[in-house]
Amino acid sequence: MSFVFCMNIVLGNVSLRYIPVSFMQTIKSFTPATTVILQWLVWSKHFEWRIWASLVPIVGGILLTSMTELSFNVFGFCAAMIGCLATSTKTILAESLLHGYKFDSINTVYYMAPFATMILALPAMLLEGGGVIDWFYTHDSVFSSLIIILGSGVLAFCLNFSIFYVIHSTTAVTFNVAGNLKVAVAVLVSWLIFRNPISPMNAIGCAITLVGCTFYGYVRHLISQQQAAALLGSQGTNSPRSRVEMLPLVGDKEDKV
Numbered sequence: 001m002s003f004v005f006c007m008n009i010v011l012g013n014v015s016l017r018y019i020p021v022s023f024m025q026t027i028k029s030f031t032p033a034t035t036v037i038l039q040w041l042v043w044s045k046h047f048e049w050r051i052w053a054s055l056v057p058i059v060g061g062i063l064l065t066s067m068t069e070l071s072f073n074v075f076g077f078c079a080a081m082i083g084c085l086a087t088s089t090k091t092i093l094a095e096s097l098l099h100g101y102k103f104d105s106i107n108t109v110y111y112m113a114p115f116a117t118m119i120l121a122l123p124a125m126l127l128e129g130g131g132v133i134d135w136f137y138t139h140d141s142v143f144s145s146l147i148i149i150l151g152s153g154v155l156a157f158c159l160n161f162s163i164f165y166v167i168h169s170t171t172a173v174t175f176n177v178a179g180n181l182k183v184a185v186a187v188l189v190s191w192l193i194f195r196n197p198i199s200p201m202n203a204i205g206c207a208i209t210l211v212g213c214t215f216y217g218y219v220r221h222l223i224s225q226q227q228a229a230a231l232l233g234s235q236g237t238n239s240p241r242s243r244v245e246m247l248p249l250v251g252d253k254e255d256k257v
Helices: 002-015 021-028 031-041 049-067 074-100 105-138 143-169 172-179 182-194 200-231 240-244
Strands: none
Touching: 002 021, 002 074, 002 105, 021 049, 021 074, 021 200, 031 049, 031 074, 031 172, 049 200, 074 105, 074 143, 105 143, 143 172
16 A cells, blocks of 8 residues: 555656646546446445446546646556555555555555655665755755754645544545635646636536546445445345445454453
């Protein structure tokens, strides 16, 4: 999971060199669909037809946005898409740890962070070590930059802790759909700060994606209500496959004293 996490970070940064923030965040909205497909293909997890149907507007909105993107770049698009697969894999593995092996949010960050540091340390020194040293010598004051880097690290910790907390409380697919709500904010901020060009069809594609996210949230709410009714003894309100969707990817581990 640490290796996939590093791939996600690196590919995200690479894609931002070639495509704007708004387009990258829109591509990231494809993550719920890739999460469902990976869990279905690799982990043989079953989902209700309503879950699959709710992904149609999400995927359709992303395709519409990609086709009408004024700043489209093939390399940046591919990097963002592979990063999207890495994000899906990371959340699925996190779900298996949090639900199957009974990890909690802080323990997951505690065990993942050192491995991620070791994976990135050598490439960072080889690829960027000389540039960092030159930067220290050529700038009169690096205090403000170090504050920004430290603040970024603190925010990254808070982000990963909150990610694992949400996955622990819900599922990997629900987390990824909830994350799509930031697309509207990212598109707006990207346009306000960087003045990235946005066509009317691009805006419509983003809107369709957000509608799909809202529809998915409504479907998950209905399924949760049906599962609660089934637990209370109601019959005929839930199918076996819809119950399978909420099961962890590995068997529950009993606590040993």
